[in-house]
Amino acid sequence: MKILSLLRVGLLALAALVGGMSMANAADGTVKIRIFKAGFVFGGSAGEGVLTFQGRQYPLAVGGLSYGFTFGASETRFHGKVRNIKRASDISGVYAQGGAGAALVKGAQVVVLTNQNGAVLELTGEQTGAIVSLDLSGLALSLK
Template sequence: MNIWRRFWCALVVAIGVGVSVPAFADSGGIRLTIVKGGWILGANGGSGALVFHGRRYPLSVGGIDAGLVFGLSKTEFHGRVTHISRPSDVAGVYGAGGAGAAVGVGARVIVLTNEKGAVLELQGRQIGLIANLDLSGMVISLR
């Protein structure tokens, strides 16, 4: 009898875990153009758009970089944002640590998460002359 009781308890727990999955999260396409520059301390800013359920939502980007930053670059990102239920879930604070350099044209790939759980998976082309070893903070907001 004891083995059957354990079996049924395990089955109930497994079903309970399956039922308690978080609410369905959606995804959308995103494009961002970010200009980054600095001398020791840096700043970044730009704009872009989120495409969610066939609608386009304009975005603005701004932030700071602390660490070793030297130069100026422009990056055009494209990718997707996941784990969102509505467009406003993209808005928030994103942070990342990074190191890199660009002389002329280079590629850039980054994954960021905000406090609402939205995940940005971005790739793009970076143009400029920049070297960095820094912590970056970026705020994305709907316009």
């Protein structure tokens, strides 16, 4: 019994060490994204951006769909950080969000999103245009 307990503790320690090493390899980058959104019930968004990671810049393509109460059009310019990526391609993926918002001429936006690779986007920005939304939306980012 005592040997099984020691073995179990040893395996847990090894798992913690390996998990810690994989997180230690993760790094942060910065992101600038420009998104255009328009819709009436169904909405769509498209845009572009740049990821700066480990001294290099990577162009990004942005796209997405939304469903719910959406009416109007807007442009949002985001900037911020992407955390927990090991390589630039980890930013690629689908980021899901449910939310509500409104902008008439100008409005502030703050967003924290995660994709299937574990990348975490922490973005702030300013929205211009006239749009009201209460929707579920998905944002897809990919390297160009």
